[in-house]
Amino acid sequence: MEVNYKDTLRMPKTDFPMRGNLPNREPKMQERWEEMNIYEKVQQRTEGRPLFVLHDGPPYANGDLHMGHALNKSLKDFIVRYKSMAGYHAPYVPGWDTHGLPIETALTKKKKVDRKKMSVAEFRQKCADYAMGQLDNQRKEFKRMGVRGDWDNPYVTLNKDYEAEQIKVFGEMAKKEYIYKGLKPVYWSPSSESALAEAEIEYQDKRSPSIYVSFRVKDGKELFGGDEKFIIWTTTPWTIPSNLAIALNPAYNYVVVKAGENKFVIAEDLLEDVAQKLEWEDYEVEKTFKGKEAEHVTTQHPFYDRESLVILGDHVTTDGGTGCVHTAPGHGEDDFWVGKQYGLEVLCPVDNKGVFTEEAPGFEGMFYDKANKPITEKLTEVGALEKLEFITHSYPHDWRTKKPTIFRATDQWFASIKDFRETLLEEIKNVKWVPRWGETRLYNMVRDREDWCISRQRTWGVPIPVFYGEDGTPIITDETIDHVAGLFREHGSNVWFEREAKDLLPEGFTSEHSPNGEFTKEEDIMDVWFDSGSSHQAVLHQRPELQRPADLYLEGSDQYRGWFNSSLSTSVAVTGKAPFKGILSHGFALDGHGRKMSKSIGNVILPDKVTKQLGAEIIRLWVASSDYQADVRVSDDILKQVSEVYRKIRNTFRFLLGNLHDFDPSANTVPDDQLEEVDRYMKMRLNNLVKNVREAYDNYEFNVIYHQVHNFCTIDLSSFYLDFAKDILYIEAPDHPRRRSIQTVYYETLTALVKLLAPIIPHTTDEVWEYLPGVSEESVQLTDIPAEVAVIESEELKAKWDHFMDIRDDVLKALEDARNEKVIGKSLEARVTIVPKDEQTQSVLKNIEHLHQLLIVSDAEVALSHPEAKAYDHVDVYVEKHEGDKCERCWVASDNVGEDADHPELCVRCATVVKEHYEN
Numbered sequence: 010m011e012v013n014y015k016d017t018l019r020m021p022k023t024d025f026p027m028r029g030n031l032p033n034r035e036p037k038m039q040e041r042w043e044e045m046n047i048y049e050k051v052q053q054r055t056e057g058r059p060l061f062v063l064h065d066g067p068p069y070a071n072g073d074l075h076m077g078h079a080l081n082k083s084l085k086d087f088i089v090r091y092k093s094m095a096g097y098h099a100p101y102v103p104g105w106d107t108h109g110l111p112i113e114t115a116l117t118k119k120k121k122v123d124r125k126k127m128s129v130a131e132f133r134q135k136c137a138d139y140a141m142g143q144l145d146n147q148r149k150e151f152k153r154m155g156v157r158g159d160w161d162n163p164y165v166t167l168n169k170d171y172e173a174e175q176i177k178v179f180g181e182m183a184k185k186e187y188i189y190k191g192l193k194p195v196y197w198s199p200s201s202e203s204a205l206a207e208a209e210i211e212y213q214d215k216r217s218p219s220i221y222v223s224f225r226v227k228d229g230k231e232l233f234g235g236d237e238k239f240i241i242w243t244t245t246p247w248t249i250p251s252n253l254a255i256a257l258n259p260a261y262n263y264v265v266v267k268a269g270e271n272k273f274v275i276a277e278d279l280l281e282d283v284a285q286k287l288e289w290e291d292y293e294v295e296k297t298f299k300g301k302e303a304e305h306v307t308t309q310h311p312f313y314d315r316e317s318l319v320i321l322g323d324h325v326t327t328d329g330g331t332g333c334v335h336t337a338p339g340h341g342e343d344d345f346w347v348g349k350q351y352g353l354e355v356l357c358p359v360d361n362k363g364v365f366t367e368e369a370p371g372f373e374g375m376f377y378d379k380a381n382k383p384i385t386e387k388l389t390e391v392g393a394l395e396k397l398e399f400i401t402h403s404y405p406h407d408w409r410t411k412k413p414t415i416f417r418a419t420d421q422w423f424a425s426i427k428d429f430r431e432t433l434l435e436e437i438k439n440v441k442w443v444p445r446w447g448e449t450r451l452y453n454m455v456r457d458r459e460d461w462c463i464s465r466q467r468t469w470g471v472p473i474p475v476f477y478g479e480d481g482t483p484i485i486t487d488e489t490i491d492h493v494a495g496l497f498r499e500h501g502s503n504v505w506f507e508r509e510a511k512d513l514l515p516e517g518f519t520s521e522h523s524p525n526g527e528f529t530k531e532e533d534i535m536d537v538w539f540d541s542g543s544s545h546q547a548v549l550h551q552r553p554e555l556q557r558p559a560d561l562y563l564e565g566s567d568q569y570r571g572w573f574n575s576s577l578s579t580s581v582a583v584t585g586k587a588p589f590k591g592i593l594s595h596g597f598a599l600d601g602h603g604r605k606m607s608k609s610i611g612n613v614i615l616p617d618k619v620t621k622q623l624g625a626e627i628i629r630l631w632v633a634s635s636d637y638q639a640d641v642r643v644s645d646d647i648l649k650q651v652s653e654v655y656r657k658i659r660n661t662f663r664f665l666l667g668n669l670h671d672f673d674p675s676a677n678t679v680p681d682d683q684l685e686e687v688d689r690y691m692k693m694r695l696n697n698l699v700k701n702v703r704e705a706y707d708n709y710e711f712n713v714i715y716h717q718v719h720n721f722c723t724i725d726l727s728s729f730y731l732d733f734a735k736d737i738l739y740i741e742a743p744d745h746p747r748r749r750s751i752q753t754v755y756y757e758t759l760t761a762l763v764k765l766l767a768p769i770i771p772h773t774t775d776e777v778w779e780y781l782p783g784v785s786e787e788s789v790q791l792t793d794i795p796a797e798v799a800v801i802e803s804e805e806l807k808a809k810w811d812h813f814m815d816i817r818d819d820v821l822k823a824l825e826d827a828r829n830e831k832v833i834g835k836s837l838e839a840r841v842t843i844v845p846k847d848e849q850t851q852s853v854l855k856n857i858e859h860l861h862q863l864l865i866v867s868d869a870e871v872a873l874s875h876p877e878a879k880a881y882d883h884v885d886v887y888v889e890k891h892e893g894d895k896c897e898r899c900w901v902a903s904d905n906v907g908e909d910a911d912h913p914e915l916c917v918r919c920a921t922v923v924k925e926h927y928e929n
Contacts, residue, residue, distance in 0.1 A: 014898040014915070017927045018739045019748075021667025025780045029659055029773065031624020038772045039152065047790060048157055051093050052100060052554075054791055061097040063089055064549055064559035064589070065158075066572045067104035067166065067541050070143040071111050074150045076598035076606070076643055077565060079616040083632040084595060084711070085563055086156045090768035091706045094794040100554045101158040103151065104544060107140040107167040108470040109537040110201050110409050115139065129468055129506040136469040137167055137503075150617055154625045155771050157790075164548045166471075166540045173498035174547035175540060176474050180490030181583045187425045188463075190483055192355055194338075194345045195462045197417035198407035199363025199377070203466045204421050205407060205414060206536050207458070207570060215404035215413060217244040218381050221287060221331070221396040222388055223273065224255060224308035224317055232302055237265055237272045239308055239319070240283065240395060242330035244402065246384045247377040250369040251337035252310060253353045254318045256344075257300035258325035261332060265296040274303075276332020283331055287396050300325075311393035313370070322347040339418040342459065357418040361466065377415060422464035422473055422533065429582055430455065436577065436587040443593045443709060444638045450569050451577070451592075461578060463536045470534030472505040476514060477529045478522020488515055505530070542575025545588030562589040566596055593709055595637040601644025614643055626770045627652050633711040633769045654719050655773075658766070661722040662777045664731055665759040668738050672752040674783035679746070679753040681801045687863065688754045689801060690810040691730050694721070695758050696798040702765045703794065711769065718766060726758070729814070736862050740899045740919065742926050756782075757798060764794045812853050813863075816843070816883050820864050823879060823886035833890050837900055840868040840892075842875045844885040854884075867891040867902035898923070 063085055068078060085101070092099035116122040116132075116139055124132045148160055164171060182188050196205040223238035239255050257263060262277040268289040275283050277297060284292055306319040317336075324343040325334050338348030339357030348355070358368030365372040365380060371387065372380045388394035405414045426433070433455045442448040464473055474493040476484040492515040496504050505513060510530040519526070549557035557580075564572055573592060580588035599605060600612040607613065619628050631651045635641040681689065698721050705713035734751045741748045760781065767774040767789045778789040786792050820843065824836050833839045841864065845851035854860065854871045861869040868891055878885035891902035897914040907913045909920035 012912075012923055012927060014919075014923070017898065017923050019671065019741075019743060020739055021664060022670040023663060023667040023780060025663050025666045025777065027660070027663055029624060029626070029655065031626050031772065032621055034776065035155065035620075035625055035772045036153070038775060039155070042157075042775075042788075045787060047788060048159060050788075051157070051790055052098070055093050055098040058096060058098040060556055061089075061092040061099040061561075062549065062555050062559040063092075063099070063101060063561045063563060064544065064555070065102060065104045065164075066562060066564040066568060067106035067164070067544065068147065069109070069111065070105045070107045070140045070147065070165075071115060072143070074147055074616050076614055076616060078147075078151075079154060079628050080595060080598050080632050080635075080637060080641060081563070081565060082151055082154060082156045083629050084593075084637060084709075086154075086158075086629075087633065087706075087711055087768045088561070088563070088709065090157060090771065090790070091794070094764065094767065094790070094792065095703070095706070096793070102162070102164055102548065102552060102555060103148075103156075103158045103160060104164040104548065105140075105144045105147070105166065106537060106541045107137075107144065107165055108534075108540055110203070110467060110469070112136050112140055112143075113467065113469045114409075124468075130503050133469055133503050133506060140167060141165075153620055154616065154628060157771070164544065164552075166537075166544075166547075167501075169498050169501045170551070171543075171547040172471050172502045173494040174551060175471055175535070175543040176490060176494040176497055178543045178546050178579050178583055179474060179535070179539070180485065180487070180494070182424060182579070183485040183490070184487065185428075185582065187428055187582050188422065188485070189425060190420060190422050192418055192420050193423070193460075193462075194341055194355075194357075194416040194418040195421055196405060196414045197361075197363075197419065198410065198412065198414050199361070200410035200412035201407055201467075202361045204419065204462050204464060206462055206538055209408050209536075209538075210405045210414065211408040212403045213406045213411070214401050215406075216399055216401050217404065218246055218385060219244050219396075219398050219400045220246050220385060220388070220394060221283075222249065222311060222335070223271075223393050223395050224311060226274075226306065227309045227316055228307040230303075230306050232298060232306060233265070233274075237274055239274045239333045240287075240331045241333050241335035243335045244400065245340075246381045246388075247359075248335070248337045248340045249311065249384055249388070250313070250358060250365070250372060251339050251356050252317055252335055253315075253338060253356060254320045254336040254344075254348065254351065255308060256320050256322040256325050256334040256336045256347055257303055258323065258327075258332065259299070259301035259304075259321040261300045261325070261327065262297055263300055263303065263332065264294045265298075266292050267295050268292040274333065276327050278327040279330070279332050312387050312391050318351060318353070320347060320351045320353075340416045342416065345418065355418045359415065359417055363415060378413070421462045422475075422531075424461040424463050424539075424578065424582070426455070426458050426460050426578060430458075432585060433577060433581050436581055440587055440589060441591040443591070447566075447569065447592055447594055451573060454570060454574060455577070458574075461536075461575075463539050464533040465536055467534055470537060471502050471540055473531045473533050473535055474505075475531040476510055477531070478520050479525060479527050480522050482522040483531075484520055484522060484528070488518070536575075538571060538575035539579065541572055542579045545576055545580045546583065549588065557584070557588055558586060559589050561591045561593060563593040563595070566594045568594065596640035599640050599642050601642055601647060603640070603642060614645075614648075619648060623648060623652055624772075626772055627655060629769055630655055630715070633715045636712055654715070655770070657719065657722055657727075658770075659773060661726055661731075662759065662763070662773070665755050665762075666777065666780050668734075669752060669756055669759070669782060671743055672749075672756060672782060674756055677744075677749050677752060678756070679750045681799065683746075683750070684753065685747055685750045686806065686857075687730075687810065688750045689803075690806060691725070691754050692757065692798055692800040693802065693807055694725050695754075695761055696800045696802075698725075699761055699765065699795050699797055703796065706768070706794075714765070714769065718762065722762075729817075733863050733865050736865070736899060736901070740922065742922050760784075761795050761798060763789055764792060767792075767794070809853050809856070812849060812883075813857060816850060816853065817864060819881035819884050820866075820869075820886055822881055823888050824866070826879065827888035832888055836865050837867050837895075838890055838902060839866040840870075840889050840902075841866050842870050842872050842878060842887040842889075844872055844875050844878050844887075846883055846885065850883050861901075867893065 089099045089101040226233045226237045264277045303319050307316040336344045338345045338355045358366045363377045367373045437452050510528040549555045763774045875887045878887040893902040893904040894906035896916040898919040903916040905917045912920040
């Protein structure tokens with residue numbers, strides 16, 4: 010009978026495609042998840058387990074997603090998916106931040122909305138509609154990235170219930186007297202026409218005039234003769250019209266210096282620097298005194314008919330300048346506080362748009378920055394400008410408009426951080442921080458933080474729920490707060506702008522501050538950080554499936570000054586506790602050269618584009634591969650490398666599936682104690698991988714998982730286990746014990762790998778799951794990650810096979826050398842003689858069967874010596890070409906090819922298999 014030997018081989022067989030074709034296949038998988046309602050099914054399966062809550066920091070509902078979003082949401086998804094497969098109930102409620110200036114700007118600039126033609130309430134409705142449209146776009150993109158969550162019920166900061174809870178947070182803080190209104194200098198953005206919080210400031214380089222200005226002594230108080238001049242230094246000439254004082258440090262030594270015709274007062278420690286800067290060729294010190302001696306001396310303002318008082322302050326340093334600090338209480342934090350001690354007026358002659366008012370005669374109507382030049386010209390004219398140059402320095406900018414900010418004293422609402430700062434600092438110590446430096450960073454920020462300015466002079470946000478009596482007194486009571494919260498819960502915050510103050514108050518409300526029953530309402534809105542910072546109350550506390558404190562907040566490192574900070578502040582103010590047990594932060598997504606992505610450079614990579622070209626799995630695998638606690642680079646080349654790793658993993662899945670085509674786990678599984686030694690050893694290696702990967706997941710070290718799995722697929726499997734096993738899997742009879750032994754471990758390996766990688770590449774692992782024999786669950790997401798693989802652990806066996814792997818490396822080097830010397834072509838042409846160098850090696854080799862198969866050669870012999878053997882680390886090896894004929898079925902060279910008369914082209918092994926299994 011004619012037999013086609015190729016048909017007698019048990020070659021791999023699977024319909025699992027070799028090519029991922031992810032851009033087309035992923036959306037179909039996501040449709041399947043939608044149909045089976047995978048999120049709900051996962052929640053039902055894990056109900057009753059310990060709760061793990063990762064609270065989503067809300068992205069801003071404006072614009073397309075960028076790689077930073079992809080990094081952030083992928084990390085969250087890894088954790089939530091892992092926890093739900095590792096013994097926890099891990100719901101995930103995504104959220105959005107929907108108020109604030111960028112949406113107002115987008116409407117007026119991009120959408121050309123003329124807000125002057127509509128009421129505040131109408132404009133706010135347009136803002137809400139725009140925000141929800143943006144939210145929908147972003148939600149689609151997040152879902153396309155495979156992020157699993159309760160997408161139909163996200164939390165949104167403009168929702169009525171959310172706004173009502175935010176009002177309650179404000180009311181609770183007001184009740185504890187943490188909320189107050191005051192005139193203070195705050196960061197002011199002329200471009201936004203609003204106050205800003207510290208979190209909304211970013212520093213950029215700015216070119217500014219640097220000037221030295223002299224103030225003539227008017228009343229020297231017996232310390233000065235009257236012809237001396239104090240020199241101040243500033244980089245903001247526009248604040249000179251607001252100067253009311255000069256501050257000295259009480260403990261420093263100051264000197265009167267004669268330079269030319271003039272006598273100047275400066276700090277002794279800065280004398281040389283100032284002399285050099287002002288190019289004094291000859292100068293001499295006429296007098297030295299302590300700063301405190303000059304208190305209450307008066308000087309003449311350079312160009313206004315008023316005095317500038319000499320005052321004392323510990324904020325004065327000798328890090329630069331002259332040691333005599335120009336003080337304008339309306340334009341600086343230190344200036345304001347020290348001015349208060351001396352009863353100075355808070356003069357702020359600059360309006361909301363940054364334009365000088367009539368309080369700055371001679372400069373009214375000028376934009377503050379444009380006034381620098383005329384002010385320096387005026388100083389020159391009156392002989393007070395001692396030096397002018399330009400410097401480039403780091404300067405605060407509005408993080409949204411990217412334009413410079415100013416310090417400007419205005420009436421604002423504040424949250425008094427100092428009143429509960431000690432509790433904040435204590436709570437920071439109780440949080441688990443990853444990375445560790447996060448604790449120090451937030452601790453220092455809170456320790457040094459001034460009170461939080463929470464009012465904004467904008468339209469699109471949650472109103473500050475304060476009423477005013479006829480005498481101007483602010484009214485915030487439990488009754489008014491509860492009533493406003495109820496109105497917001499029913500109508501939304503727009504009701505504040507649709508109704509008069511009297512119609513927003515509880516029926517019959519009276520107050521001693523309004524004997525005639527007349528009330529007005531606050532027009533400012535809350536800082537958007539107060540919105541998102543209230544999510545612990547509006548989401549964690551209100552959603553029945555969640556809890557406060559959350560187990561984890563995970564955001565970019567910019568959120569130490571943003572969401573981490575505002576959430577901590579509002580939560581500690583209201584509950585006395587932090588809203589999180591743990592904080593995990595990540596860096597920024599940069600281009601391949603480590604530069605920030607920007608449209609002008611043309612280096613922007615968009616997740617949507619990557620998903621369409623390569624697939625979401627590649628983005629997710631890129632995130633897993635990165636050391637995300639620092640800044641993360643992404644480029645086409647980097648994504649290409651990640652795609653190669655994906656291909657390797659996918660091919661490994663396919664090879665394992667292909668070799669399980671005739672394996673029924675319920676019938677063909679070989680018990681542990683009957684497995685071949687090498688298969689038991691590979692199970693131990695697999696078990697080690699499982700333990701390491703579980704530990705890495707627990708520590709949020711996803712790059713460890715990426716490298717461990719990649720190495721396992723490449724080194725343990727492809728280079729060894731999948732390679733040598735072909736000679737058994739393809740060649741032996743279907744039920745041969747060695748074949749079933751390998752298939753048993755292949756099956757466990759594939760099942761474990763699919764589960765281990767399910768949180769990271771869910772589309773691919775669910776695709777593999779459909780082809781995996783013997784599984785009952787409809788998705789791998791409805792299973793648990795193995796805690797460990799069931800295996801008979803044996804240190805002796807492990808040591809033996811670990812050493813064999815080292816010996817094998819030596820033999821592989823010898824085969825490579827022989828190939829280079831043209832002794833052999835393929836390794837199956839080789840016959841090797843191995844000479845052990847020590848007793849351990851000899852013992853290992855003596856006790857390993859089928860040595861030639863494990864080394865993928867046609868014959869392997871262990872000898873005590875060989876005159877031509879080459880020396881390697883553990884063994885000497887002699888490689889020669891095998892003289893036997895090549896078997897047409899297994900391709901092994903053998904001396905017994907042709908011994909079977911019926912199958913002269915085959916070796917005895919193959920002839921026996923063919924006769925017993927394929928000739929009937």
